[in-house]
Amino acid sequence: MFGHILPLFTRDTGVSVRVVALGTGQALDVGRRGDADVVFVHDRAAEERFVREGFGGPRRHVMYNDFVIAGPASDPAGVRGGRDAAEALKRIAAAGAPFVSRGDRSGTHAAELRLWEAAGVDLAAGRGRWYREVGQGMGPALNTAAAMNAYVLTDRGTWLAFRNRQDLGIAMEGDQRLFNQYGVMAVNPERHPHVKAADARRFVEWLVSRAGQEAIAGYKINGEQLFFPNADRSEPPAS
Structure with missing residues (x-):
């Protein structure tokens, strides 16, 4: 999917993104260390724990499959x-x-x-x-x-x-x-002052914007949509 949406993000903003593909647990650990600017993952309870611990946020819905x-x-x-x-x-x-x-x-x-x-x-x-x-x-x-x-x-x-x-x-x-919900969070610059906070916020806001949501919906394999945008969805915290 990133090969589809990231060129559109860069076209719209001029900001380039380097992806490090990891499982959610590892990705959140990388965020805790300040070795990433944004985490884009899919384990709601772990994401909310990451935010509570002060490592990043706010958490935003992006898409589901x-x-x-x-x-x-x-x-x-x-x-x-x-x-x-x-x-x-x-x-x-x-x-x-x-x-x-x-x-x-x-x-x-x-x-x-x-x-x-x-x-x-x-x-x-x-x-x-x-x-x-x-x-x-x-x-x-x-x-x-x-x-x-x-x-x-x-x-x-x-x-x-x-x-x-x-x-x-x-x-x-x-x-x-x-049901498989994906969320995105910028890493907290107060914990890690070296992170690219402004670019991270731009990426998060673009993902949940109309342009980002349309880009996600447009990603298909053999005509079948793989992810469904739902940045406007509201629901209670994970238990």
Whole structure:
């Protein structure tokens, strides 16, 4: 997506952006150290903690998509067609069917762990057997799942862009708990006076402006929109 929207931002503002792609946990740690000017992530509770600790903010909604559970065509856990993500994970665990986790403190990993908790599954019993953590990003996790013919939780945008699917397909989608909100925050210059605070604010304000929101909506793969702008959305804080 950044390859699509950043040239438009630079055209509009004259400000160039260098992207360092990391999982949410790592990205927020980089922000805490003052090694970034802006963090653009997707773990609402972690983002709000970042703001409460005084490292950045205010947090702004930018866009959303959703997560899906991909899995083998044979569907050994019998989850295909269901609409309850926690029930799907419970069935995967009960069947001992292979599941690949990013295991990297990313927003996707955090969402996955919340779903396992909702399912009442103790992952300690599955580690080293049917549950495998790769400690890497979404692309490597999907490649591992494809090679193992395993289930995996992925954001829909990465899934649509992923080509090495082999026998994998979407096994489960549509649960409200699979909603995936993205937020953006400028790093606090009072904590880190060296950050480019003015440029960071311009980037945040552009993302949530009409121009930025239209740029996000215009990003498509094979005609399918990957992200849906919602900077005007208001909702209570994450629990």
